[in-house]
Amino acid sequence: MSASSRFVVELDAPLSRVRLASPVLLPLAPVDRRATYQPLKLARALERLDPELRVIVGPSPLRSNTVILCPDLALEYRGVRWHLELVGFWTASHIERKLAAYAAAGAARVFLCVDAERGCSAEPFELARQPVGHVVQYTRRIDPRAIYAALTG
Secondary structure (H helix, E strand, O other): OOOOOOOOOEEEEOOOOOEEEOOOOOOOOOOOOOHHHHHHHHHHHHHHOOOOOEEOOOOOOOOOOOOOEEOOOOEEEEEEEEEEEEEOOHHHHHHHHHHHHHHHOOOOOOOEEEEEEEEEEOOOOHHOOOOOOOEEEEEOOOOOHHHHHHHHH
16 A cells, blocks of 8 residues: 555546546555465464564665565574465465575575465475575464574574
């Protein structure tokens, strides 16, 4: 969601032309509070574990070639920045591609939190063979201590 007091929207079609300029009042987009609840809850839990840990909710997107990556959190600990993304439905190849995209974006320090019950294929997923980042599997609730242990270890 963004706000601006000055704007111009122009639609130039073959049969007509429409121009809309401020100060027209446009309705605000509805806020999806469910989409931000789990990252906020995890951020608060991580901050409680260590006051030295800086947690940024909704950091800037990262660009990796033609892919835009949108981490849910950025974690800064002792001058090192990590990105954390909550992944919905997934396959092993999807996770591998996502880790490769983060590496190509220059963000090798990444946590992907995947719900063990939302795997969408029978292909096996081996956490040990991941060359970049950490994949944290969870069921129902993400354990902030697992993330913190990998972050500080």
